[in-house]
Amino acid sequence: MRGSIHYQTGELAKVLFSPGMSKREQKSTGFIANTETLKTYREVWNELGIYAKENFALKDLQKLNEKHIVHYMYFKAYQHISEQRLELISSALGKLETALRKLNAKYFLESSHDGAIHDREYDFSIRHEILDEARKNLLVVETSDEPTFCRAYTDPQALIDTITDPIYKLAAKIQYESGARLEGIERIDPFLSIKTQKLHDNRLGDIIDYIRIDDVVCKVEQLQGIEYDSLEAMQKGRIFDIEKGGKPGILLVHVDTYQQLKAHLLKNDVFCIDVNKYRAALKEAAQITNQEYQGSHGFRWNFARERFTNIQVIGGLTYDQALQQVSWEMKHERASITEHYLR
Secondary structure: OOHHHHHHHHHHHHHHEEOOHHHHHHHHHEEEEEEEHHHHHHHHHHHHHHHHHHHOOOOOOOHHHHHHHHHHHHHOOOOOEEHHHHHHHHHHHHHHHHHHHHHHHHHHHHHHOOOOOOOOOOOOOOOHHHHHHHHHOOOEEEOOOEEEEEEEEEEEEHHHHHHHHHHHHHHHHHHHHOOOOHHHEEOOOOEEEHHHHHHOOOOOOOOOEEEOOOOOOEEEOOEEEEEOOOOOOOOEEEEEEEEEHOOEEEEEEEEEHHHHHHHHHHHHEHHHEEHHHHHHHHHHHHHHHHOOOOOOOHHHHHHHHHHHHHHOOOOOOHHHHHHHHHHHHHOOOOHHHHHHHHO
16 A cells, blocks of 8 residues: 555545444444544554554555564553553554455455455454563553552542633533543533434433434434432433543533533533643642642542442442442443442
């Protein structure tokens, strides 16, 4: 394949991108439906391509083989990156293998079979062995398994109170009270367009009112009104959002926070933050309150810990029930993921 590394990864991304597929279909076919996931993987492919070009004079990504994967994986492992990052790189290389297989098959079938295009074999499974070795030999920072690892703020409310910009203060309140990811609060509109099947796949089809646009797509109000949260015995505002992997869900926030957001939308039509300026505001507030800066993700840690305790003490859930409930509210599936935030 000719062209710059960036061009080649773009062609490979096109081969894998298939919007609208369910998670089950994606797993069985190897395609990717989410643009953000594909963008993240492509960044790894670009870095691998540049590495192979500089160290092996390889310009054609279709000529990648196990040797290049081994050298690149060890190169990253010895940088002492986080375990989570090396896992992501491994996943990205797995998808690259799939993309190369699909692209090569496409080129092979479209060619005249005159020998110009070879039916290549790709096997990057060595990445699993290198990842396991990096974990065993502590080459990576074990963020997910380190008993003392914690990203929760020591006093999240003090940090929020210190933020001077009202927009960023409101964004922080929503994250802290609901456990939302940054992408969930980066922009909030009166309505969101979403594939109707997404609502049904995520158990929201019967509890969300939506306006059908056609047989595939519908519109959902982001502000869903006030409801009684029986697990904490208080009224809360409901915000519909879509986060990682296109997963939809409900964010529950304090009524005053909800009313502030509602007033902002009535006046400005959209709630939108500059992500870089928001992070800077959090960092400044953390410094003023003598807390270690944990990014916006730190609020998810605080939410998980506080919600987990409250829904047992107030809501009467068992330990296992609380694990699962918090996992769902944070748009995960497995109950055990919650324990990661409780360390």
